[in-house]
Amino acid sequence: MTAPVLAIRDLAVEFKTDTGVTPALSGVSFDVPRGQVTAIVGESGSGKSVTANCVMRLVQPPGRITGGSIRFAPDAGDAFDVVKLADRDPRLYDLRGGHISMVFQEPMTALSPVHDIGGQVAEAILCHRDIGKEAARAEAAQMLERVGLDDMERRMGMYPFEFSGGMRQRVVIAMALVCHPEVLICDEPTTALDVTIQAEILTLIRSLQHELGNSVIFITHDLGVVAQIADHVVVMYQGRVLEIGTVRQVLKQPLHPYTRGLLQAIPGVVPPGERLATIASVVGDADIETPHPLVALADGRQVSLPPAQLRRVARS
Amino acid sequence: MLRASAPGLERKVPDMDKPTDRGGPPADDADGLSAGPVENAEPRRGIARLLRATLARGRLLCAAIARIRLPYAVRRMLGMIPTLAFISIIIFVVIQLPPGDIVTSTLDRLQASGVEVSEEQVQNLRAQYNLDKHPALQYLHWIGGFVVGDMGYSYMFARPVNELIWERLGYTLLITISAMLFTWAVAVPLGIYSAVRQYSITDYTLTAIALVGLATPPFLLALVFLYVGFEVFGIPIGGLFSPEYREAPWSMERLGDLLTHLWIPMVVVGLGSTAVTMRILRANLLDELKKPYVVTARAKGVRPARLVLKYPFRIAINPFISTLGLQLPALVSGEAIVSIVLNLPTTGKMLLDALLAQDMYLAGSVVMLLAILILLGLLLSDLMLAWIDPRIRYE
Amino acid sequence: MSDATAAPPPARGEALLATVTPRQLAWRRFKRHRLALVSAVVLGVLYLLALFCELVAPYSPQTRNVAAINAPPMGIRFFHTDGFHLRPFVYGYDMRVNPDTWMREYTPNVGKRYPLRFFASGDEHTLWNLLPSTRHLFVAEGGYIHLFGTDQLGRDVFSRILYGARVSLSIGVAGVVLTFVLGILFGGVAGYLGGITDRAVQWFIAVLLALPTLPLWMALSAALPVSWSPLAVYFGVTVILSLLGWPYLARQVRGRFLALRQEDFVIAGRLLGAGRMRVILRHMLPNFMSHTITAATLAVPFMILGETALSFLGIGLRPPVVSWGVLMQQAQNWQVIVMTPWLLLPGLFVIIAVTAFNLLGDGLRDAADPYNTGGLE
Numbered sequence A: 001m002t003a004p005v006l007a008i009r010d011l012a013v014e015f016k017t018d019t020g021v022t023p024a025l026s027g028v029s030f031d032v033p034r035g036q037v038t039a040i041v042g043e044s045g046s047g048k049s050v051t052a053n054c055v056m057r058l059v060q061p062p063g064r065i066t067g068g069s070i071r072f073a074p075d076a077g078d079a080f081d082v083v084k085l086a087d088r089d090p091r092l093y094d095l096r097g098g099h100i101s102m103v104f105q106e107p108m109t110a111l112s113p114v115h116d117i118g119g120q121v122a123e124a125i126l127c128h129r130d131i132g133k134e135a136a137r138a139e140a141a142q143m144l145e146r147v148g149l150d151d152m153e154r155r156m157g158m159y160p161f162e163f164s165g166g167m168r169q170r171v172v173i174a175m176a177l178v179c180h181p182e183v184l185i186c187d188e189p190t191t192a193l194d195v196t197i198q199a200e201i202l203t204l205i206r207s208l209q210h211e212l213g214n215s216v217i218f219i220t221h222d223l224g225v226v227a228q229i230a231d232h233v234v235v236m237y238q239g240r241v242l243e244i245g246t247v248r249q250v251l252k253q254p255l256h257p258y259t260r261g262l263l264q265a266i267p268g269v270v271p272p273g274e275r276l277a278t279i280a281s282v283v284g285d286a287d288i289e290t291p292h293p294l295v296a297l298a299d300g301r302q303v304s305l306p307p308a309q310l311r312r313v314a315r316s
Numbered sequence B: 001m002l003r004a005s006a007p008g009l010e011r012k013v014p015d016m017d018k019p020t021d022r023g024g025p026p027a028d029d030a031d032g033l034s035a036g037p038v039e040n041a042e043p044r045r046g047i048a049r050l051l052r053a054t055l056a057r058g059r060l061l062c063a064a065i066a067r068i069r070l071p072y073a074v075r076r077m078l079g080m081i082p083t084l085a086f087i088s089i090i091i092f093v094v095i096q097l098p099p100g101d102i103v104t105s106t107l108d109r110l111q112a113s114g115v116e117v118s119e120e121q122v123q124n125l126r127a128q129y130n131l132d133k134h135p136a137l138q139y140l141h142w143i144g145g146f147v148v149g150d151m152g153y154s155y156m157f158a159r160p161v162n163e164l165i166w167e168r169l170g171y172t173l174l175i176t177i178s179a180m181l182f183t184w185a186v187a188v189p190l191g192i193y194s195a196v197r198q199y200s201i202t203d204y205t206l207t208a209i210a211l212v213g214l215a216t217p218p219f220l221l222a223l224v225f226l227y228v229g230f231e232v233f234g235i236p237i238g239g240l241f242s243p244e245y246r247e248a249p250w251s252m253e254r255l256g257d258l259l260t261h262l263w264i265p266m267v268v269v270g271l272g273s274t275a276v277t278m279r280i281l282r283a284n285l286l287d288e289l290k291k292p293y294v295v296t297a298r299a300k301g302v303r304p305a306r307l308v309l310k311y312p313f314r315i316a317i318n319p320f321i322s323t324l325g326l327q328l329p330a331l332v333s334g335e336a337i338v339s340i341v342l343n344l345p346t347t348g349k350m351l352l353d354a355l356l357a358q359d360m361y362l363a364g365s366v367v368m369l370l371a372i373l374i375l376l377g378l379l380l381s382d383l384m385l386a387w388i389d390p391r392i393r394y395e
Numbered sequence C: 001m002s003d004a005t006a007a008p009p010p011a012r013g014e015a016l017l018a019t020v021t022p023r024q025l026a027w028r029r030f031k032r033h034r035l036a037l038v039s040a041v042v043l044g045v046l047y048l049l050a051l052f053c054e055l056v057a058p059y060s061p062q063t064r065n066v067a068a069i070n071a072p073p074m075g076i077r078f079f080h081t082d083g084f085h086l087r088p089f090v091y092g093y094d095m096r097v098n099p100d101t102w103m104r105e106y107t108p109n110v111g112k113r114y115p116l117r118f119f120a121s122g123d124e125h126t127l128w129n130l131l132p133s134t135r136h137l138f139v140a141e142g143g144y145i146h147l148f149g150t151d152q153l154g155r156d157v158f159s160r161i162l163y164g165a166r167v168s169l170s171i172g173v174a175g176v177v178l179t180f181v182l183g184i185l186f187g188g189v190a191g192y193l194g195g196i197t198d199r200a201v202q203w204f205i206a207v208l209l210a211l212p213t214l215p216l217w218m219a220l221s222a223a224l225p226v227s228w229s230p231l232a233v234y235f236g237v238t239v240i241l242s243l244l245g246w247p248y249l250a251r252q253v254r255g256r257f258l259a260l261r262q263e264d265f266v267i268a269g270r271l272l273g274a275g276r277m278r279v280i281l282r283h284m285l286p287n288f289m290s291h292t293i294t295a296a297t298l299a300v301p302f303m304i305l306g307e308t309a310l311s312f313l314g315i316g317l318r319p320p321v322v323s324w325g326v327l328m329q330q331a332q333n334w335q336v337i338v339m340t341p342w343l344l345l346p347g348l349f350v351i352i353a354v355t356a357f358n359l360l361g362d363g364l365r366d367a368a369d370p371y372n373t374g375g376l377e
């Protein structure tokens, strides 16, 4: 097995707000294996987006990375720590959009309203490669076709407000993939879309990943989506990682009470007619608020549990 | 007024979804234009039938016209016509409002200097100036001439208004436009800098200067310039030319002399707008920099300088351009009062005198021309908006 | 990979759960705006001075001191030749006419020491035209005191600025009240009736906003008959200022009106079965008022600057009325300014008052609407 493309260790992020300093992440550690899909799941506010932004160094004041490391190992060249890059380091700009790129939740607002989409996709190329404007537009058109847009002659010159949400998301995906990045981060790319479109976009991401062989970090709060798309799962809660494992391990045999709660709150898992469980009712009086260290188990998975439960889990 | 923070001015304008929000009436908006000729059956009387038929035909015509997609610019220009007509009425009424007229004020002057005027002469004067006619006729006489480029005769200067105005309007334009360019040249870079370096010392300093600039009446600033000019440089500032060039024919030297004098009125008139514009641009840019598409661009690897200039600036500039149109009235007003203080050969002082003497043709024409100037500016800013923002063009 | 991390427990919630009313919230946000708070205090002081100008000013606005014509400002001192004095004092002037320039030149004379007396007797005045008195906040015993110098007639600039504050500051408020009435009337009618009325009012507003304000003001002011009494002129100028000022406000009122009707909380209130009056009084009115008050605060400078400009041109208020604009009319040409620059001091007060109103308006807006980052309606 090759080295992970990203190795995140002890990542900590704080936000300064009017009411004081809010820790958004504390001690987040996980690996992103090369060429596979890693899903990050967790409820809203658990720190998924902040983690993704850290990888791209997009955390903006009032937020600040206060500690930890993100080791990025490109296919070619030396590995380096993204956290330690200076703001003006050229490697940072190579990284953004070149090695790692991102698809955002809101296709409606993620595109500039006053530039045509051809130009916006081409710009992603021009930021990283020294080719002419025309060549960049031609490549952009190819990529746009690949994500399922047709009639490129006309479409290239159109503006985002002339597209539907699903089409915009395809444009954003094309923009992210046009430089063939090694890692694609998708931050809830389907949350804002209709259900049918959601499925199309998921299929698109998955098939493109097969074709291009890049790694994917897929952020979602929908475990159904995780089952469809992911190889590995990272469960987050309140800025911490609770559980890491393969998709089979985590979905079939969740170790953490919170993960169990998440699973039982999915519609469709419970027989029709019965009430859905709330996370709180499944978790019961198990304490999930107190942080515990992540511990690796024999089968390769990691979990953060109180020592007593940990021993019980390790024995079984 | 002038440079007051007219409650809207110094703040950012919301996305100008409709370019026709101000300035002229929406050209493509007139109700009924698009409605088809829906006719009821059985008109009862002849006249009514005729009326309806005419109306229906009119509607058909309007509908046909509305279907022709005139270029945006042409539509906007057509929309200016009713606005101008309305403005001309306002101006006429306002100027005719004072009791008395040019004849009474001339008589006062004559009698004060001991000249006896007979009743017959007064009647003659009145007739000569059309003052014995109905006000509506007077208005038509004035505006009719204005439309064909004859602005009438100034009683006060005893010269045709056209001559008087062309002498001065050029300088008014020169000062107003250079003040606007000054506003752009200064406010845009400073506004961007302020936004990008929010909460830096420079940001605070610029904000403080802008606040004071906003609160300083232009004439006070002009006075301060006069004072500083004399105390520091030992020269009386004022006018657009040094004495030796005042009456001289045009030459390179005279042009150079004009330029050395021009910067003071330019700065004085433009400072308020500069402050306003800077603050608008800063607020807009700050709003815009938070938007997701900026994050997207950053995630693409766009470098910071380009990030600000290519993306948010393009959008932040919209409301900025539209307020620029709104600032024109302020610039024109500022110019009017500053020219009085700085003794500039523009329309300001002449307007004041004409108003006091109730020299209708002169005063009315000056105000009318200034209003046209502003409307043209608004039109230009709308066209610029449409050019820069595809959402408007395609509407 | 068994990297163990012991993160501190996330400190969340608790304190945030205390309930606060919208008003408390607004006040909290307002307090965060330091400059707005300072501005409120500055304005408070200015209005108090204007209210009690008869008491605070050492002289009446028309009192002439022939011994000090065009005299420069005097400094308040505590150190005399014999050392520190707790009671502040000023030095009187020696005047001589410069034989070359024929101008008066003043030098402080250490021999003429005039100590300040507080709440002592001086010029007669009638506070608010009701209470005759001779008391003043301070007078210079045995001599004269001109903190901001004197004008061509030997009148005390400091006193005149205080009297001018009463006129200029009140005309700002009076103008805004009138603007308010017009703005709410037109804006409200447009917003309420909608349709063709709304279009017409919108169009009218657009036209008015495009007019060159000052030339029209000039035209209107020139229409004020010379024979009018000062009070009538005062109201005339107020009306003139409002006539061109209301479109800004009307546009905002209309916008608020339309937006409010669509607001979720208004609809929610209605769906919950709240009565029509209750929806209007409890939900719409407070929200509406906070915005309009903000807009009004930001409109006061417009009025103050308008009055100043018109009076400066000699077509607004006229002497013997004292306003900041009238005072600055004395400083119209550069000879006067170079000789007596302190005649520009009223301008400083204009700047202070206008800036304070602008800042206060900014603070109020932020307090009323936390999501608005400085944008205009």
Ligand SMILES: Nc1ncnc2c1ncn2[C@@H]1O[C@H](COP(=O)(O)OP(=O)(O)O)[C@@H](O)[C@H]1O
Pocket (backbone or CB within 6 Å): A015, A016, A017, A022, A023, A024, A042, A043, A044, A045, A046, A047, A048, A049, A050, A051, A062, A063
């Ligand atoms: N701009 C911000 N200001 C203050 N706190 C923030 C900000 N962005 C994120 N946070 C904090 O980070 C936490 C995680 O946010 P996020 O990563 O966006 O959650 P999600 O898992 O839904 O993507 C939030 O609960 C919040 O406390």
Ligand SMILES: [Mg+2]
Pocket (backbone or CB within 6 Å): A048, A049, A050, A187, A188
């Ligand atoms: Mg998120």
